[in-house]
Amino acid sequence: MSHLHVKALAGPGFGPVDFDVEQGQCVCLSGPSGAGKTRLLRSIVDLDDHQGQVLVGGQTASSMSGPRWRQRVGLLPAHSHWWFETVAEHLPEVARAALKALGFDNGILEKPITQLSTGEQQRLALIRLMANEPEVLLLDEPTASLDPENVTRVESLVKQYRLRHNVAVLWVSHNQDQIKRVASRQLTIGHGQLTGAASW
Helix, strand or coil: CCCCCEEEEECEEEEEEEEECCCCEEEECCCCCCCCHHHHHHHHHHCCCHHHHHHHHCHHHHHCCCHHHHHHEEEEECCCCCCCCCHHCCHHHHHHHCCCCCCCCCCHHCCEHHHHHHHHHHHHHHHHCCCCCCCEEEEEEECCCCHHHHHHHHHHHHHHHHHCCCCEEEEEEHHHHHHHHHHCCEEEEEECCCEEEEEE
């Protein structure tokens, strides 16, 4: 079960906040710059100090190792990090089937990371994240640097993954049209507090 339950979560500049994302559901999180969206995501994935609890399938982060928790709860940051020279060194074989779905051919595998655009890195980081088969996806503006064609590709891939694996998705977006397309519920954060919620 990949139900995400956030209870009295608080960290530097935000909280406490309470909300749930059901298994198989996509919820969008929006709010002005500096409202606490990224800090909230980083606390959920246990990268920043925080108070309160986050549970996935009834289990807390403290009940397992950090790497195991971050395998179950996968964060796609706004700016991805890379450790090796080429794309191929970052993507296991199982992940490469998704390259075509995001507009790449196999030639991208030999490219140095330094030669990739921000948008290319963003799409490849999503493929890399999904290779871990997380039970919860935390997406921090995953299409911010993409053209409309690639926005559609990313939205489609995330939807397919969410439905196939029945996972919970928390997606940060400022685009109301996108929010209506990808989510069934929207949470709004301001000054570190949840200020509104809407469902459709």
